[in-house]
Amino acid sequence: MKALEEKIMAEGTVLPGNVLKVGSFLNQQMDSDLIMEIGREIARLYAGEKITRVLTVESSGIAIAVAAGIALHVPSVFAKKHKSANMPKEVFTAPVYSYTHKETYEIAVAKEYIGREDNVLIVDDFLANGNAVRGLMRIIEKAGARLAGCAIAIEKGFQGAGDELRAQGIRVDSLAIVQSMEGGRVEFRAQ
Ligand code: 5GP
Numbered sequence: 001m002k003a004l005e006e007k008i009m010a011e012g013t014v015l016p017g018n019v020l021k022v023g024s025f026l027n028q029q030m031d032s033d034l035i036m037e038i039g040r041e042i043a044r045l046y047a048g049e050k051i052t053r054v055l056t057v058e059s060s061g062i063a064i065a066v067a068a069g070i071a072l073h074v075p076s077v078f079a080k081k082h083k084s085a086n087m088p089k090e091v092f093t094a095p096v097y098s099y100t101h102k103e104t105y106e107i108a109v110a111k112e113y114i115g116r117e118d119n120v121l122i123v124d125d126f127l128a129n130g131n132a133v134r135g136l137m138r139i140i141e142k143a144g145a146r147l148a149g150c151a152i153a154i155e156k157g158f159q160g161a162g163d164e165l166r167a168q169g170i171r172v173d174s175l176a177i178v179q180s181m182e183g184g185r186v187e188f189r190a191q
Pocket of ligand 1: 061125
């Protein structure tokens with residue numbers, strides 16, 4: 001998506017450890033028009049797929065998941081990373097190693113928000129090593145739901161997870177694929 005690539009070039013910064021900082025438009029401050037455009041683009045890609053739910057993991061995937069859910073006219077659900085008092089007892093869980101925090105979380109989705117009848121689209125802001133996506137896939141599997149695909153705003157192609165998932169026959173659509181960030185210079189590749 002050209003607008004997303006241009007925004008990354010204009011405002012993204014490369015931090016040590018191969019982290020792309022996009023706090024000014026995606027991760028802390030959010031560019032409302034861009035987020036909604038990302039949501040519409042995801043909805044366009046999955047228009048024929050009869051998606052019933054969008055699934056992400058808190059917190060940075062939520063904005064895009066909501067935008068995609070609005071455009072697809074379906075609910076968006078996020079997996080929680082921390083246990084809270086108002087979380088129902090009946091949950092599907094999966095362990096996820098966090099790329100940015102360097103620790104393992106148990107993510108959880110209440111059983112009432114995902115079920116066998118669902119055709120689920122996973123949405124996230126980044127795809128790096130694929131741990132978040134694989135954790136969400138595990139929850140979909142436990143729920144007996146169908147995985148329609150994964151729609152990602154920014155895939156870091158050089159970390160390989162997107163291509164591994166595609167090789168497994170899983171549909172992965174990334175709106176921007178970063179090929180390299182060497183020397184702080186971001187380069188993109190085609191899908
Ligand atoms: P993965 O589980 O695929 O290794 O990493 C995906 C998750 O880690 C995303 O949900 C995202 O929040 C975070 N993440 C991974 N790489 C980056 C990055 O380069 N920049 C930012 N801002 N977040 C990242």
